[in-house]
Amino acid sequence: MTDSDRLTELATRRGFYFPAAGAYGGVAGFYTYGPQGAALKRNLESAWRDRFLTREGHMEVDGPTVMPEPVFEASGHLDGFDDMILECPECGASHRADHLVEDNTDIADAEALGTERVAQVIAEHDLDCPICGAVLAGESVAAFNLMFGTNIGPGSSAPGYLRPETAQAIFVEFPRLAEYARNQLPFGVGQIGKAYRNEISPRRGLVRVREFTQAELEHFVHPEGAPPDLSGVAEVSLSLYPIDDQEAATTEHVETTVSEALEDGVIGSPWVAYYLGIAKEWYERIGVDMDRFRFRQHLPGERAHYAVDCWDAEAELGSNWIEIAGFSTRGTYDLSRHAEHSGESMTVFEPYEEPRTTERPAVDPDMSYLGPEFGDRAPAVVEALEQRAASEPEAFDGEEIEIAIDGESHSIPVPITGFEIVEETISGEHVTPEVIEPSFGVDRVFATVFEHAFRRDSVEGEERTYLAFPPELAPTFVGVFPLMDKDGMDERAKEIADALRERGFAVEYDSSGSIGRRYRRQDEIGTPVCLTVDYESVEGDGSVTLRDRDSATQSRVPAGKGLDPLLDALTDLRAGRQTVAEIDAGLRSGAVAGSDEPIDSEAE
């Protein structure tokens, strides 16, 4: 059994995740997160929210997953997401029909032609299968759009789609969000939510699924605005895999820092560099193994239709490098498109530091004179006067001005033209912000944290498996056990479990079977600490034992009448402020009585 099989088995058996609707044979590309998995996922999302929204001062929204067709016409997903599939009748290989046409004819944008026309073009040019050479003429071209379609309301008059990325639910609300941000750039809007892609071939568990959770931040910045403050991330080390190295087929990574990468031009955008730095530290915090982590620059050909430059965070999962986040500069693409398609303004008014004053000749003709005099030709007269004022203002210097209407010359008294030099003040301009987008695949981060936390070792000659989650993320935080289910130990353990739950901890109370079995159960789901109530706890000084998941060692800590020091210490552990060893030491230094020596498990 490989580690990969063990992980899948563990995920299923212990309630992390498993294929959805198994009772009906299952459906590819959909997973249910079980009790442990749902908690782990929620904790991951909280950690993301904390780092990328709360600590950055960004806001969070929650948009619908279904939106009407025009949204996706504007976003480009309706066209750009459409694959034209053509299957070779001989060898069975699937080809992108539009790519075949583009590669073999001088047609540049085959996708715009539609499936039937592309099939005709293939027949007209006698194109062959690039793999086996079979004739492809006459084969049908099928459209495959990766978006799930639906109808909004009864009938089919209002087609809608499940969003293929959460981002669009932010872009379409830009006018209100900008107003909410009091029209001040830069500002960031994040969203954690489901997105859907009808993948041709879902694979590898959580890695490629049809319904998934994204955590996306859209950071709207002024195109000529100040770069981010890099002081907090300048020295963060990065493991980079830039385009040049990929093309040179090197598998070495460039080990550098945020500031060096920017100086050397390896990373072009200071915003992308900033988020790479933040993300690197965040991945470390949530337990991603940095020896199995890198940032890879997108090759020119693989950029999305909106991306200007893009880096992916990648993690090694089961010996494959998997994209777990993308850092793009989306430019003004999305907002411009939505402005164009919706007719709404998607800009922010940016005042100049100093209002700019310009002088301009203008006319304000007296229509009570021009109307009666020129009848329906009056508007033409006004237009002629306006043009003349702009092109030859000195012509208004005299008593009268000559203008030509339909080849006829007319003399107009200058006073009725209302000519004057007006002063205009422009205080700013409407700016379409550029978008910096860190986009995280929550399920893939989940898979990475899960796999990278997986450990096997042996305790007293017995093999065990455990998940070394950071305490912050652990779906179950503390196990509470009575050494035996009698003599008051059970009551005391329940009291302690209740007190822990009141503090908001996820507690597993377990009184069944041997103590060793209970520890192993918690190891398997990655519970960082277990607390055991024994005879000393109920008949001695009230102390309990605290058992560390990773080292499988125990120590005795005070837990008499005042539980607060213990609860505070565990709160610190949860928040990552202290390790188990540190809280042991801290609590025992304040112990009043009883053994403060760690129990030596070998000596038992």
Place this chain on the structure above:
RNA sequence: GCGCCGGUGGUCUAGCGGUAGGACAAUGGCCUUCCAAGCCAUUAGCCCGGGUUCGAUUCCCGGCCGGCGCACCA
């Protein structure tokens, strides 16, 4: 979507043209003063549909699901 391989209690697996056995887990009980211990009992299974057959979990076909390879991954 194509090709190859696979699908037996919760999990891992044995096996067979006459409807299944084990291990682990789980539950209850006994025992037990800290690392998957012991004893007793209990719960629980042949992916779905069709065909061949007296009879199919077993053989054949199709589907679904999974792994791997190809393609795809905006």
